[in-house]
Amino acid sequence: MDFLATPLPAPWAIATSAVALFLCFRGVRRAPWVLLADGFRLHGWLGASLAIALAWILSARPLPGLPLHLLATPLVALMFGRDLALAAAAPAVLAAWLWRGGEWSGLGATWLLAAWLPITIADGLRRLADSRLPRNPFTFIFLPGFFAPGIAFAATVAAASLAHAAAGTASWSRLSDGFLPYGLLLSWGESFLTGLLTAIFVVYEPRWMATFDDARYLAKPKRH
Secondary structure (H helix, E strand, O other), rough: OOOOOOOOOOOHHHHHHHHHHHHHHHHHHOOOOHHOOOOOHHHHHHHHHHHHHHHOOOOOOEEEEEEEEEOOHHHHHHHOOOOHHHHHHHHHHHHHHHHHHHHHHHHHHHHHHHHHHHHHHHHHHHHHHHHHHOOHHHHHHHHHHHHHHHHHHHHHHHHHHHHHHHOOOOHHHHHHHHHHHHHHHHHHHHHHHHHHHHHHHHHOHHOOOOOHHEEEEOOOOOOO
């Protein structure tokens, strides 16, 4: 899921770092930082950044140099919105790299694959569901909360496999033997954990779910 354990060729390292810096800077500029004026949400955001780092540090390695781990970023996107989630993932990448050690050349690629890609996919699916389906807690929990993170995780595994193969850091036979099938299997873990925590937060602490608007999702349906 990341490139912290695998040295990237110089052209790939430079290109991914440049793209990651641009997208991260744009996300930081667009982020609604006013949400964190509330100390409760600020503490939650800082804790979410730490949780992302821990999820990436606690990784399994079915093959040397190819770690697999939960992302946690789709959940943070539900809690704080897309741009604040992207900002929270930036220090998480640095923390995971400092803790686990490894290759600095993979910092940009790791942020793109484990943060920007799944957050963008999950947030896009949430917006699609919000515009096309009835707005109620059930659809929020099961679609943005459960199914979207699993789809985003599976897409991340596929993108990581293609990136490793294209960059020459792992052969396709190695990827198809362990990384790809185990990664797709782990997508159910991402779905279950995110869906469970989404349900808990929606019911007991909706203040932690910035994308869940009580006025929209709990409003009585209009009678025609």
